[in-house]
Amino acid sequence: MAEVLEAIAVGAGGFERRVALKRMLPEHGDDPEYSRMFVEEARIASLVHHANVAAIFDFGVADGVPFQVMELVDGADTRTLQDKARDIGETMPVEVALHIATEVAHGLA
Numbered sequence: 001m002a003e004v005l006e007a008i009a010v011g012a013g014g015f016e017r018r019v020a021l022k023r024m025l026p027e028h029g030d031d032p033e034y035s036r037m038f039v040e041e042a043r044i045a046s047l048v049h050h051a052n053v054a055a056i057f058d059f060g061v062a063d064g065v066p067f068q069v070m071e072l073v074d075g076a077d078t079r080t081l082q083d084k085a086r087d088i089g090e091t092m093p094v095e096v097a098l099h100i101a102t103e104v105a106h107g108l109a
Helices: 032-047 078-087 094-108
Strands: 002-010 016-024 056-062 065-071
Touching (some): 032 056
Antiparallel strands (some): 002 016, 016 065, 056 065
């Protein structure tokens, strides 16, 4: 439905901040249901304020494509961790999986 890119938000006085730019894929741009879901996601996410949930800074439409400007979280995602473990013939340690699950639960709560 969307792609996430690293970008630089530029402000007055030389202000710059690395951000995540999430934009709807062009092939979904003409589908009103996808557009509605993307806008609704941004609206709901903007109401959530928690250390375990990436903040939404802005929402807009550029060249007919909706986008969200979000907090950039540096680090590996869970899939990358799983892939790295698999590449060395291991599984993700249970302790790591439980820590991730706990942090997700805190964010959802």
